[in-house]
Amino acid sequence: MASKTEKLLSLLDGQPVIPVLKIDRVADAVPLARALARGGLRVIEITLRTADALECIRRAAGEVEEAIVGAGTILDARQFDEAAAAGSKFIVSPGVTRELLAAAGGSEVPLLPGAITPGEIMTAREAGLDFLKFFPAEQAGGAAFLKSLASPFGGMKFCPTGGVSAGNARDYLGLPNVICVGGSWVAPDDLVKAGKWDAIEALAREAATLRKG
Known part of the structure; x- marks a missing residue:
């Protein structure tokens, strides 16, 4: 698992x-x-939250060479395998289960499982994982709660997702145990539906400047 974490990073x-x-x-x-x-x-x-999500992954991964496409909202081993077969370079799940850990153990595709409680974090740590999704970040206590985890779980790093926005992303990125954040604000539904790709590109360019430090 440790080598796959390095691959994901x-x-x-x-x-x-x-x-x-x-x-x-x-x-x-x-x-x-x-x-x-x-x-x-x-x-x-x-994310696998729409009926055609796997086909979206397949097309983006197959036709956009410059993109690194992962799959999110993976809930079980079947979805893990389907997403990997569609071309996903990494898998993200909202939580951690033994079934998902087993699926990841038999695959070259790295897993970023979600964890918010000390018990969940310890379960992932025992499986050899030290990079986790912190979800749902804002609802679980936000940057203050995540900061409190830095001392007891010194070796663990996180990607907070859920309620993260342009307004609070820097609060998370400034934490010593945060690698990156996940967010939907860079591709709002209204801009996607209207096909305003230039506007989305501009939001992405702005988000890309939110470096740690």
């Missing part, structure tokens, strides 16, 4: 914001991925 390559995308129309997948990549956000997460 290398894919991120210092990107501060991971776009979390819910794509309703397959036709939007490729231009959306291209717009985000042009803005500096090459790594994207397409």
